[in-house]
Amino acid sequence: MKRIITLFFVLFIASFSFAQAEKDSLFAIPSHQVGIGLNKFIKSVFASDDNAMIINYRYTGKNKWSYRTGFDFKKDDSEGGFTQFAFKLGVDRNLKRYRNWNFYYGADIFTRYSNYKNINKPQYDNGIGAFFGVQYFISPHFSISTEPMFYYKYIYIVDRSTFQKDNKTGWSETGLGKIGFIELNFHF
Amino acid sequence: MGVATIFGIQACSTSVEDTTHTTSVAEDKENIKKTINGFYDKLNVIDDGDFSKYVLYTMFNNTAQEYDDSYLNNVVEKWETQFGDALIDNKLQFANKLGTYTYNPVSSTWTKVANANAVVLKFPSVQNQIAVDSELTLTSYTDIQTSYNSETIWLPKTFDITLKRSGNTVFSMKLSNVTFDNSTNFSMPISANVQIYSAPLTQNIVWQRVTSKDFKFTYNASTPQGANSEIIAQVTLKHSDYANISSKDDFKTISAQITEGNLKIVANMNVEALAPLSDPTDAQINNNSKAELFYNGQKIGDIIYKTVNGKGEFFVVYFDGTMENTDVYVGDFEQKIKNIFANYLD
Numbered sequence: 249m250k251r252i253i254t255l256f257f258v259l260f261i262a263s264f265s266f267a268q269a270e271k272d273s274l275f276a277i278p279s280h281q282v283g284i285g286l287n288k289f290i291k292s293v294f295a296s297d298d299n300a301m302i303i304n305y306r307y308t309g310k311n312k313w314s315y316r317t318g319f320d321f322k323k324d325d326s327e328g329g330f331t332q333f334a335f336k337l338g339v340d341r342n343l344k345r346y347r348n349w350n351f352y353y354g355a356d357i358f359t360r361y362s363n364y365k366n367i368n369k370p371q372y373d374n375g376i377g378a379f380f381g382v383q384y385f386i387s388p389h390f391s392i393s394t395e396p397m398f399y400y401k402y403i404y405i406v407d408r409s410t411f412q413k414d415n416k417t418g419w420s421e422t423g424l425g426k427i428g429f430i431e432l433n434f435h436f
Numbered sequence: 437m438g439v440a441t442i443f444g445i446q447a448c449s450t451s452v453e454d455t456t457h458t459t460s461v462a463e464d465k466e467n468i469k470k471t472i473n474g475f476y477d478k479l480n481v482i483d484d485g486d487f488s489k490y491v492l493y494t495m496f497n498n499t500a501q502e503y504d505d506s507y508l509n510n511v512v513e514k515w516e517t518q519f520g521d522a523l524i525d526n527k528l529q530f531a532n533k534l535g536t537y538t539y540n541p542v543s544s545t546w547t548k549v550a551n552a553n554a555v556v557l558k559f560p561s562v563q564n565q566i567a568v569d570s571e572l573t574l575t576s577y578t579d580i581q582t583s584y585n586s587e588t589i590w591l592p593k594t595f596d597i598t599l600k601r602s603g604n605t606v607f608s609m610k611l612s613n614v615t616f617d618n619s620t621n622f623s624m625p626i627s628a629n630v631q632i633y634s635a636p637l638t639q640n641i642v643w644q645r646v647t648s649k650d651f652k653f654t655y656n657a658s659t660p661q662g663a664n665s666e667i668i669a670q671v672t673l674k675h676s677d678y679a680n681i682s683s684k685d686d687f688k689t690i691s692a693q694i695t696e697g698n699l700k701i702v703a704n705m706n707v708e709a710l711a712p713l714s715d716p717t718d719a720q721i722n723n724n725s726k727a728e729l730f731y732n733g734q735k736i737g738d739i740i741y742k743t744v745n746g747k748g749e750f751f752v753v754y755f756d757g758t759m760e761n762t763d764v765y766v767g768d769f770e771q772k773i774k775n776i777f778a779n780y781l782d
Contacts, residue, residue: 326672366691366704367726405723410738413757417719 274345275388281306283393283433299358299377299399299425301334306433312342316356325365334360334373340381350383356397368409375401377425383433391433397425457734461754464736468729468752471663471699472765478662479776485659486635490599490606492779494561494570501779507563511539515546515557527590530555530577541566561601571600582616582623591616591623608633617645620679626651636660648676649688663697674708684711701739703727718743 283304287297301318308314320334340354360373377399385391404418459467482488495505515537516522522529536551539559554575561570577595581588593614599607610631616623626645631638642654655667672688673681680686687707694701705725710716716724718741727739729752737752739762750762761767774781 364689364706364709364724366689367706367724369723369726371723407726409728409735411735411753411755411757412738412740412759417723419719 274347275385277308277350277385278389278435279308280436281308281391281433282436283431286392286430286432297426297429298373299375299397299401300429301336301358304431304433306340308342314340314342314352314354316340316354318356318358320360329365330362331365332360332362334358340379348385350381350385350391352381352383354379354381358401369405369407371403371405373401373403375399375421377401379426389435391435393431393433394426394429395431396427399423399425457755459731459734459736461756461758464731464754465760467731467736468699468765471697471731474663475665475696476772476776478659478665479773481659481662482634482637483776483779485637486601486604486606487637488779490561490601493601496779497562503780511559514539514544518546519548526588528577528579528592530574530579538568541568569602571598573598573600580614580616582618583621584623586621604635605633606635617678620677622679622681624678646670649673664695665697666693666695668693687711698732700730701727702730703739 281304283306285300285302287300300320302320304316304318306314306316316336316338318334318336320332322330322332324330336356336358338354338356340352342350342352344351355376355378357376358373359375361370362373363370377397379395379397381393381395383391383393400420400422402418402420404416407415407417492501494508495503498504519533519537520529522533533555534551534553535548536554536556537546537548537558539546539557541560541564554573555577556574557570557572558568559570559572560566560568575596578593579590580593582591583589591614592611594612596610597608598605608631611628613627613629614625615627617626625643628641628643630641632641633639636659638658640654640656642652644652644654646652649672651671651673653667653669653671657665669690669692671690674686674688684707689704689706689708691704692701694703703726709724710721713720721741725741728735729737729739735755737754740751740753740759742749742751744761751759752762753759
């Protein structure tokens with residue numbers, strides 16, 4: 249684990265030095281961006297978040313607008329296993345570009361299905377979130393970003409086999425999300 | 437498209453299962469009561485059984501009819517004084533103590549004759565009794581070296597122990613198939629079979645490791661005339677580092693099936709989801725657990741958790757959606773047990 253963390257920071261610092269050499273020229277950002285949460289690589293160092301997706305895609309057109317999607321999937325067939333599927337759609341607008349820094353804001357709608365096999369009470373999260381994105385380009389093809397988000401989501405759970413007249417339990421949740429959640433992005 | 441699919445799935449999943457229910461809720465309630473009363477009847481049979489009579493005769497045989505094992509302790513101490521400690525360095529000295537030993541209540545001494553296969557202790561059941569009517573036999577004893585907190589302990593791997601009074605077996609216990617995983621500095625038992633007979637109750641306990649993270653416990657108890665009682669519990673761990681299992685965070689799920697006659701409770705709990713919550717709400721508990729009640733294989737109720745006046749209680753939701761506190765069935769459980777085993781507890 250220590251080796252992975254050390255390697256990551258060496259790579260980061262080396263890339264930072266390389267990027268400094270190019271600081272005065274605003275390189276063109278490729279249109280396509282694929283991002284993965286760093287938490288998926290090093291769980292003990294980087295924060296996880298309930299509203300984050302494992303893989304994200306962002307397309308930037310010729311204007312300042314970008315279109316985004318993301319998904320998450322996990323299926324564990326064992327006794328007590330867990331199935332999860334999540335999907336999001338969103339849009340963001342570039343606010344400011346400064347050297348290797350890029351700032352943007354936007355909104356996502358997202359939905360998530362999760363279910364423990366032995367309990368069989370599917371949970372559905374449907375939400376919307378407004379975020380502010382901060383992105384740092386390590387090189388023209390690699391960046392790290394974070395998107396603190398203010399979200400609202402409605403969660404409901406359905407028990408299909410219960411005798412209770414109301415087989416749904418639902419509640420809403422509002423808060424700040426994805427705080428400290430860092431994504432590693434590849435641009436092409 | 438994707439969003440539409442997901443919302444479509446959500447809409448479909450709100451439908452309630454169409455179940456054919458062959459009994460009325462009143463009948464279901466009656467069946468639950470009947471089963472619980474049958475359980476109390478069984479406890480009464482156990483309380484009146486030969487094993488219970490033996491315990492009362494040997495250890496409650498004083499004027500106050502209170503627990504007193506001083507006579508039996510005294511008899512055992514005399515045996516150890518004559519023949520040495522039975523347990524040395526956490527190991528039972530079975531092979532060194534083979535023989536048939538008889539206690540003489542007049543001289544308060546034991547005599548020994550050779551026995552190549554068993555340790556047999558014969559003694560009067562109570563103090564001031566001349567007749568030697570109790571006989572304790574231990575055979576087939578083998579053990580295995582284990583370690584707990586750096587201490588070496590020899591735990592039994594197999595044994596067969598029988599207690600008779602006047603030739604009738606009142607208690608027996610047989611241990612077999614005991615194995616341990618010693619890959620960590622904690623000896624994790626991965627299988628064990630125990631059969632216990634305490635007249636007239638026969639109990640079977642089976643502990644087995646299904647996979648490196650899954651363990652199954654099965655307990656079965658029956659009397660000649662009573663209904664069968666069974667508990668099957670399955671524990672799934674998050675890891676197989678047994679030496680470092682220290683809290684609920686190390687557990688993934690726990691499931692249990694509790695059967696009494698024709699009544700069965702099937703329960704599952706996602707400990708993994710509940711463990712991080714310091715003070716889970718009723719909704720969080722119910723959403724991460726499921727408990728259902730069956731009679732003759734037909735589901736007759738859900739069991740849900742509710743906080744009432746600051747106290748957590750369980751409710752049964754019947755087929756018609758009506759709800760009842762489980763206290764109507766088991767509210768007097770403690771008192772019933774006290775009444776049944778009054779000879780021991782009063």
